[in-house]
Amino acid sequence: MAPYLESVKSFADVTVTDAGVDTLEFLEAATGLVGLFDLLGSPAFIVVQKDIKGNITKVRARYDAAPDKSATLEQLVENEKGEKKRTATEGLMWLIRGLSFTCKALQNAQANPKEEKLSLAFTKGYEDSLKTFHGFMVKQVFAIAMTSCPYRTDFFTKLANDPNGGPSVPDDKLTKDLDKWLAGLENIVQRIETFYAKGKHGEGF
Template sequence: MAPYFETVKSFTDVPVTDAGVDTITFLEAAQGVVNLFDLLGSAAFAAVQNDLKSNIAKVRARYDAVPDQSGTLELLVENEKGEKKRTATEGLLWLLRGLAFTCKALQIAQANKSTELSTAFSESYSATLKKYHNFVVKGVFAVAMKACPYRAAFFDKLAADPAGGPPVPQEKLDEELDKWLAALDSIATRLQTFYDSNDYGKGF
């Protein structure tokens, strides 16, 4: 088995055209974020993982039900707008929020190599998800932040080859992670703008 970023679909491989963001490859790449939390090694992040999984499933269910109207995420949302329960639209919105939280945390960690993950995730939470959460959920996330592993241990896991091969050099890992994060950031920003400009997030 290869090191982490060779085992998951990269956001750099998600087709983005004038028509929109390809639905299936985006969901495959989003699953890579779910798996990333396994490397953090804390049960405290189970709530984050479950939320991401649930929202991926909602979008996938919509695609499976009407694939001809769901080839891109934008098309999927547009074709659901007249329905009473916009389950996939809400699911995608919360998925984007969770992805933005993860992306920003790792960008903060990448920008300053001395920043521990607990600090990076706490700063990201304040900037992304916190405003959408009630008191109880904020408490759950506060626990999760404190349970973050040391950054060195996490990055060692990202670089490691579970089959026992040599780890990825730090320079190569940074290069792959930065590309992955830049692509995720670009897609998440594009879709959030799409939601905001069309009021698709209203009520959620």
């Protein structure tokens, strides 16, 4: 084990070319992100983790079923277009929304380093991403999760620490690494959101 950002694949290292976002590298980075919610230390975030994991599974299942047609996320969606259920297309759509929430929440936290109430950053991130797609009951679940956020100091200490007792990441390096991780994530989220909008791939869900 190592400090969180050193133990998972960074979204900044996911290959993105004119052809699209590398599917396997993206799935690896997204899988790593799931562990971030463990650091928040609240069982209220289990619903978020479960949703992200479920959508990762849907996209991976499609890749495994047709790897030659799924090298990039864009190719995967395009090649599922004519099918009746389009399970992976729907899964990726919701996965990107979940990643957008996480990205915006942490960007808010990075932009306001003196604000100890992490719940404010996550609430704003939720309002700017997932909230518009949720019904009343799901909004209530997320509202509970937001109020369960730890204080900033506690969360960032966990983010910097090595769970096996190794050296912690210095604050300046943690800030730099997290900014880079978030910039890579934001780039992918915006790219896939634009792809879905232009191709109307989210219609019917």
